[in-house]
Amino acid sequence: MEWETVIGLEVHAQLATKSKIFSGSSTTFGAEPNTQASALDLAMPGTLPVPNEQAFRYAIMFGLAIDAEIAKISVFDRKNYFYPDLPKAYQTTQLDRPIVGPGHIDIELADGTQKTIRIHHAHLEEDAGKSLHEGSFEAGMSGIDLNRAGIPLVEIVSEPDMSNAEEAVAFAKKLHSIITSLGICDGEMSQGSMRFDVNISIRKPGEKLGTRTETKNLNSFRFMEDAIKLEVERQIDLVEDGGRVIQETRLYNGDTKESRSMRSKEEANDYRYFPCPDLLPVVFDDDYIESIRKELPELPDARHDRFMEQYGLSSYDTNILSNDAGMAQYFETATKISGDPKLTANWIMGELSAQLNTADLPIKHSPLSAKQLAGMIVRIADGTISSKMAKQVFEGMWNSDGDADSIIEAQGLKQVSDSGAIEAMVDEVIANSDKQVVNFRNADESKRPKMLGYFVGQIMKASKGQANPQQVNEILLKKLNDLL
Amino acid sequence: MHNKTIAEIIAGLDAGDFTSVEITQHYLKRIQQLDSTYNSYITVNEETALAQAEAADKRRAEGNTPAFCGVPIAHKDIFCTNGIRTSCGSKMLDNFVPPYDATVVENFADAGAVILGKTNMDEFAMGSSNETSFYGPVKNPWDTNTVPGGSSGGSAAAIAAHLTPGATATDTGGSIRQPAALCGITGLKPTYGRVSRWGMIAFASSLDQGGPMARTAEDCALMLNVMASFDPKDSTSIDRDVPDYTANLSQPLNGLKVGVPQEYFEEGLNPGTEQAVRNALTEFEKQGATLVNISLPHTKLSVPAYYVIAPAEASANLSRFDGVRYGHRCENPKDLRDMYMRTRGEGFGDEVKRRILIGAYCLSAGYYDAYYRKAQQVRRLIKQDFVDAFEKVDVIMGPTSPSPAFEFGAKGNDPVAMYLEDIYTIATNLAGLPGMSVPCGFVDNKPVGLQIIGNYFDESRMLNVAHQFQQATNWHQQAPKDIEVEGVE
Known part of the structure; x- marks a missing residue:
């Protein structure tokens, strides 16, 4: 008989606030170790946390975007465990009174049908620092970088509503699309801005849920898909060989495509949660929440419908262009100048996407601006250059800051139409x-x-x-x- | 000079009777000669104190005289002082020099105060006898065979021995009031949220509150004027105007309704202490106050509830002392676990370890509901007792501690007996209310404290009540006999 897979996701997204959730330190990525760590981030005695309102606003924006109830009273708890990159030896997080209650996210499956994934809740918490095991340390020593410690995270916990890797990836991509469209997270997964923990179990149809494992800290859609497939296969092989899945936390290595056990349930910490006495419960009134609702930017689903209507594109093209906030913005900026949505769409989905893929760049870091691309499209449309010439112009712009006209001029690419x-x-x-x-x-x-x-x-x-x-x-x- | 109150020192400086440098030198000399007996200071800042005094004299000459310009005081070694070692009475922080000032310290600096030094205390403020300090016990100046109380025993003893006219202190379950009582001085724990906790090393965050200690209520009012502030750096600080606490001191007490809780006069109260407190109540009647018998029915539950909540919070607050970033770290750790275990094993004393263990236990999976949650429920009942009482009375009075100062080691092996020292003080911390201790007599030449509990943010009235009592009595003017030094003064 076939096995059924049950998948739930826990997603950590770093909120794009300028300063940390409880201190004034900057959150800029990539600074020298410990240059963005204040006395509070170092957990010096006597220091006290002061909540950053922007983090609450962002979490509420997310809650509103997924149709969730926003808690009127939000409480922070301490989660206690010792680790060198956790300076207070407790993480300030939310257990019983999270800021965002149950909500849902709709995903589109490969066959074009919709599926609703329920969100259990989303809560605010602080990120930990990083342990550095490589570098110029004395033998047996490790370094600690606390720049990341205290960056606000929203942890989004789904119900176990996904039944294969494709659905999980579709959900993750939709979530990415929502939070980047909201502008509450930069979505840069390679920098750890968004990280996925995947809970997986298998069962025979109709049976109760099987024992689940959790694979932690996956930071790309590809790794997530591979890790899920690997884990499902591992569990099926294990059970079919007469074994039993044990509740454990696993780590997936994207380079070797292998996973290993990190700790079993028996080894799990007792986190001794209790309400943080340094932070009073935060109360939101309806006016505050409504004022945030009014400022919500356009969400992916609404944008999808608008693109279909406004630009007359196919459903397939619209999906690609509207799901990713960066892509959508690029398309709209370019189309506004070029005046030709179809041609602009084709160039973005074709040549530009291919080049970005090869260079492994997100569209917002594209070396070719929307304005440059649009300038080229204008010249295709008015007959100045042929599509074939356009490829050369594109390449010229990719490698320089010049606009289409200057490259056409410099390379003598003007089409003779006399x-x-x-x-x-x-x-x-x-x-x-x-x-x-x-x-x-x-x-x-x-x-x-x-x-x-x-x-x-x-x-x-x-x-x-x-x-x-x-x-x-x-x-x-x-x-x-x-x-x- | 060292018999002057803060109010008198301010007047003397204003009148030009002496300079800040002179009075600072005088206190530093006394500390040097006497404190080997009392051990009330952990750190004495001769150089910085004299520099501050010189700066204050210069400021005064220029006509710029903030409230405490040139007045010497001491800080409990729980308040972080920028560039000055802040140990919290623990080996764990013996080498810790904070790069920042506590808000309380900053407030006194802005007011022009001179900081003589940092006073001794029970380790991490955990104790009622000052016997848990890594720097050795503080001796009670009234009888050096007895404890000064704790945890602010260093501040209390330094004031009693006239080694400072006033000192900052903190109170989590009685740590200002009980040592004030045992050392015969005046101390006030303000309403929770009135004094910023920023830079005050946390013991139990929901209970800790800084406050003043001095010889008179008037001095406490002057100090509270400086200490109290809304502090955006402390989320539990309350945004409310700070009144001038000296403004109402002379208000007559006609018509004052004084609640006398029956539970504060039951078994376990020393008869001499009771007598002194009853005499004080009679004095208030003489001044026109009415005594009202009240009940605070959940008083008995305050000690057990406190010894769940305070250790639970402490167990998390003290987890940061892990040897990674500052403070004590064991020699040659062989791995991470070894570093944690030996660092904390060596750095903390027995009482601190005991409370971390109790706290971690109460928060553990399977025990949380039975202990921590239950204690929080009891805490609400205790608070309600006071809310009900304050509908009938203006202030509540009773003993500060069940008996006068006891001998060293008397309760060392019996933690519960030690915890019962705070039976009359703990409930106000659980409720977040302000409380005071005022000298009201002696038992066998040992001071007795009268406790005055006020309603939320009613510090002005409490100070008025205490001041009026001190106008009519001279208990607060008594001094231990061995504190005079030849050749000084």
């Missing part, structure tokens, strides 16, 4: 191609179009590729027909 000049070239080629003209004249009418290729080739050669091919075709055909 009908007098093209006519002269056509006349010359015809005059020098007696044999081909005779063949053309004698050929069966149905075969004649194919024979045009020779003439076009000669003309393009004569024009060094710059003649407008459409005009060449028209003029050539007219002249040859005149000779019949």
